[in-house]
Amino acid sequence: MKRAITALVGLGVWVSFGADTMASTEGSATSGNGVQQRLMDGNTRYAGACLSHPNQTEQRRTELAQGQHPFAAIVSCADSRVPPEILFDQGLGDLFVIRLAGNIMDDAALASLEYAVDHLGVRYIMILGHERCGAVEATIQGGETPGHIGSLIKAIQPAVDNAKNQPGDPLDNAVRANVAMVVQQVKSSPPILEELAKKGDLTVLGARYDLDDGRVTILP
Template sequence: MSDPKNIGRMSRRSVIWMAGAGTLIATIAPGLFKTEPAYAGEAISNITPDAALKKLMRGNQRYIDQKRTFPDQSRSRISEVAKGQHPFATILACSDSRVTPEIIFDQGLGDLFDIRVAGNFLDDGVLGNMEYAALELGVPLLVILGHERCGAVKAALDGKPVPGHIGTLVTAIKPAVDATKGQPGDAWDNAVRANVKMNVNKLKSASPILAEAVKAGKLKVVGGRYDLDSGKVEIIA
């Protein structure tokens, strides 16, 4: 038999089927026995997906104008988020040292759920992070953020042999490079943009959980490109 003390530690959506007995134990909460959809995430931050995007972009504009307010970085904020996190946006950004989400969007502790990988592409680990943020934290906005002159994209564009596990990055980005061959304009930037759009589209089939969240109006997914020269984030997907 499970210790009743442990039940209080479960999330309000959590349920446990007791082995053998088939007994359903659930936390006491309003609407306890209501049937829930596959996606049950709640907007804990009490902000809509569209409002979250506007908040993010206002922060980027403050960064561009050098009028940053450095929000949520006080001693009281440290104490507040030590008790729990309620980010309003998930950002899949490149690992590039020049693309730090909290800085370029002028946000603070607990505001953004960061996932960073060179080339800002999807794999199972990244998807798991995104699903956790949407399902368990109720984050209403997901941004896949590429950037100007991305080194990982350039490696895929060059097509030269690379050492070690760097090849996994190149392999993941290569479909975006192939899709832009022969297009007018700058080949490097074309590939950067295509890589963002490819991964935004990939979410639709790669994660039923995220697709359900979008369908339910609980999550907005967008793709962006960060300009290294101006500091501006442009929504491109």
């Protein structure tokens, strides 16, 4: 027991000192319009089959062994076809990625974002939905759901309701509405994310990935 407590104390010291130090030294590198341009340039390479595979060397791995300095956080669906590091042609330590089916937001995801922002200095968060999302489609279809899937449906249902009776494709409308809902959930999450977003020190926006052509589009 004493050994476990000592380990936890050591972890606490690392989080409060080491991570805060990273935030103070790396924060400026994770802010500004250049972040979005870097992501979209990478997606252009991916969609055009001209991947550069940056930061995937042994040297990069060694550099990151004692700490990470991601320049953006991506909240995306758990769908195996939507891996952010590949879609944006990024490498080790570049992106802080949170993946949940339907790119939903829960307490664990919010805590992860707070860590990225408060300790790692991330100032750009993208909520990435995608074409023909199975979680959103299941919510539209309704019916009985096994196991814990019902909690997923419950999280997405408000977005599906908001998208009803809109012109266009019902599924794609719901995907977009779900992204917009999660963006607002992140922006309004007190105290860390909400405060920074209100001051204009944190960018939180939505995007949609097209499974057919591989392109990411920033949503209004």
